[in-house]
Amino acid sequence: MTAPLRVVGPAGDAELASPLPLQDQLRELVASILIDDCRVFVTADDPVGGGPACAVAGCPRSRKGDATVCAVHHDRWVAAGKPDLDYWDDPGPCPDPESVLLGRLPLPLRREIAYGIVQARQHPNPPSLRLVSLQGAIDGLADTGIRSLLEPDEDRWPSPGRRSHGRMPKPVGTLKVGFFTFTIDELDRLRGQFGHEHEYARDVWRLRRLGVTGVPGGWRLDFRDIQQGWLRAAVKQFLRWRHDTGHSPSGMHRDLTVLTLLSSALTECAGTNARPEQFDRAVITRLLTVLTERGHPPNARRQRLSSVRRFLEIARQHDWIAGVPVGAALYSEDFPKETKLxxxxxxxxxxxxxxxxxxxxxxxxxxWRLLFPLLMETGLRLNDALHLPQDCVIHDQQNAPYLRYLNRKMKREALVPISPEMAAAINEQAARVRTQYSAKAVLFPRQTMNPDGRHPVSSYAHRTALDTWIQQCRIVDETGAPMRVTAHQFRHTLGTRLINNDVPQEVVRKILDHTSLEMTAHYARLHDVTVRRHWERARKVDIHGNTVTIDQDSPLADAQWAKQHLARATMALPNGYCGLPLQQTCPHANACLTCPVFITTPEFLPQHREQLELTRGIIERARQRGQLRVVEMNQSTADNLLTIITSLETPSPPTGSDTDDAS
Structure with a gap:
């Protein structure tokens, strides 16, 4: 606390001449802005409490809401009969700047808030609050009775709020006001207690202090529920390693949740003060039971157990849990069978x-007018789409547009083709945010506390906007019931559409940027079900025009479909399918239209009609040349073709199952 520090003050970057206690440093740093020891002036365009300047020349105040003038000039303008502002001659002098009143705050809290304002004015991306919000938060601070922002630990902070029927604001677990959070960070920097090492030493990690962006400022990792000190230290080392190697914040939170359950299982088996050698197979068994008792589905249990297995592997590798028996491990047999969804x-x-x-x-x-169609067309994950930069559209040598984005799940850059119309819409939005915010703005910036537009809109705001739009459009399902839609369903829909349109799986994998074909095969399984359903429903006839029926409820149905599926791949015909058992060889020398095991469906009618015309032409030319054997051979094919076409064109009588399906 007493070491000489380099700090940002009113005069810029300067090193204090001599080591001073924290409060003496604060007194020197805020002396130039604290008026009467209780006020701080806030001018137009000030990052803390300010806003767009009043339209009256020389007025230091900011405009209010949709008005073009400040509150004082608005009252004068109304009193003057609301004249045209371009010709209005304001009768009085411009008012003084607005001010933040700190008189109700005790010392040193008053100086700490003033210091936060000093630092916000120097910060490249400061917190932004409307003056009324900032003043209300400060008044709420005064009601808490706290004398310093550093007095309670941040996770035990009472959140400033509105009074309700004369009662004090209800305390909550995290600090909600971004300006206060910012000020606490700056105070810790001033006293030399900031940085990753300081945060890693705590039992409650604040993710913003670890450089994590794109998550709510209140996100924390709380290790205090891990009762065993040696296990808590190992879990903290593990999550530090996870963070340093690029693991996602949500993944770290999931790891901590299940490792806390592991600690509880150890406590049940050996007590709060359990030693490492008491961490045996019984603890693992108890954990398996706890996950089942909590009702987690199989896939969720697999995910959580994977976190535990990874922890045990890495902890042993780095000797963080010396003394834990080797038998305390997770094996493949411990994992429930994966459910294919x-x-x-x-x-x-x-x-x-x-x-x-x-x-x-x-x-x-x-x-939203850009985001929703973009998700539908590209299948991007929502988090990837919300973080798109302005320059996300590139073109190839043929001037075809592509969307370039960061796959945040796989930590890599990816490309997906887009339509020229989508590329134009993206460029239009990029120009809009560049004008409204800055060149650093993301494509979908949030609208508050975001002066340069670098912070994307939250997933909560997107969720609210999507739900509102769905309700406004009265989107319903096939039964007429209101439909609930999520952003990730657009990704599933695109994958299913591409597979059902016979786009090769490798191409679909590239478009969705899957790591392996196994992920893409998720959609192919649905396609296989779709094709089988159509195959079962389609009317199938042989060369004599007789309907070929398949008992869908028979145990042979799956085998018949497997044979048919393989025949499509290995014995492709231009006009139907071979119904020959796969173990036999064909004696008909590719003369399928005279083969008794040939089967065809209405989807091949165009080929049949074309072949009939070609066959009739061959017959006619052979007759003219007197080639009677050629006529005889092809006449059988023509007759079979005519029979097939006639049968396929004749509507089949409705069946009970068809009627049920149609309803």
Whole structure:
């Protein structure tokens, strides 16, 4: 606390001449801005409490809401009969700047808040608050009775709030006001207690102090529920390693949650003061039971157990849990069988409603008017889309546009082709945010506390906007019930659409930027079900025009479909399928239209009609040349073709199952 420090003060970057206690440093640093020891002036365009300048020349105050003048000049303008501002001659002098009143705050809290204002004015990306919000938060601080921001630990901070029926604001667990959080960080820097090493030494990590961006400022990792000191130290080392190697904040939080359960299992088996050698297989068994008791589905249990197994592997590798028996481990047999979930793609009828021009026109906010169609067209994950920069569109040598983005899940850059219309819409939005914010602004900036536009809109704001739009458009499912839609369903829908349109899996993998074909095969499984359903429903006839039926409820149904599926891949015909058992060889020398095991469906009618015309031409030319054997050979093919076409064109009688399906 008493070491000489380099700090940012009113006069800029300067090193204190001599080591001073923290409060003496604060007194020197805020002396030039604290008026009457209780006020700080806030002018227009000030990052703390200010805003756009009043339209009256020389007025130091900021305008209010949608008005073009400050509150004082607004009252004068109304009293003057609301004349045209361009010709209004203001009768009085401009008022003084607005001020933040700190008189109710005790010392040293008053100087700490003033110091926060000093630092915010020098910071490249300061917290931004409306004056009324800042003053209300400060008044709430005065009501708490706290004398210093550094008095309580931050996670035990009472949050300033509004009075309700004369009662004091209800304390909550985290500090909600960004300006106070910013000020605490600056005070810790001033007293030399800032940086990753200081944060790692705590039992409650504040992720913003570890350089984590894009998550709520109140995100913390709390290790205090891990009762065993040696285990807590090992878990902290593990999560430090996770953070240093680029693990996501949500993944770190998931790791800590299950490792805290592991500590509870150890406590149940051996007590709060359990030693490392008491961490045996019984603890692992108890953890498996706890996860089951909590009702976690199999896939969730697999995910949590993977975190524990990784922790045990890394902790042993770095000797963080010396003394723990080797038998305290997770094996493949401990993991529940993975449940293959079907893709959550949206039905075609729902997508038709969402993609209609009429419904898209209801999106008045330009951010949502671009974001929702972008998610539908590209299948981007929401977090990747929200962090898109302005220069995210590139072109190849043929001038085809692509979207360049950072796959934040896989930590790599990726490209996806987009339409020229989408590229134009993105460039239009980029120009808009560049004008409204700055060249550093993201494509979808949040609208508050974001002066240069570098912070993206929150997922909560997106969720609210999407739900509002869905309700406004009255989106319904096939039964007419209101539909609930999530952003990630657009990704599933795109993958399913591409697979169902016979786009190769490798291409789909590239578009969705999957790491392996196994992920893409998730959509292919759905496609296989779709194709089988159509195959079962389709009318199938042989060369004599007789309908070929397949008992869908028979145990042979799966085997028949497997054979049919393999035949499509290994015995492709231009006009149907071979119904020959796979173990046999074909004796008909590719003369499928005279083969008794040939099967075809209405989807091949165009090929049949074309082949019939070609066959009739061959027959006619052979007759003219007197080639009777050629006529005889092809006449059988022509007759079979005519029979097949006639049968496929004749509507089949409705069946009970068809009727049920149609309803």
């Amino acid at each position: 079907a893709p959550r793609g949206l039905p075609a009828s729902v997508m038709a409603q969402l993609e209609s021009a009429e419904n898209l026109a209801k999106l008045t906010d330009p951010r």
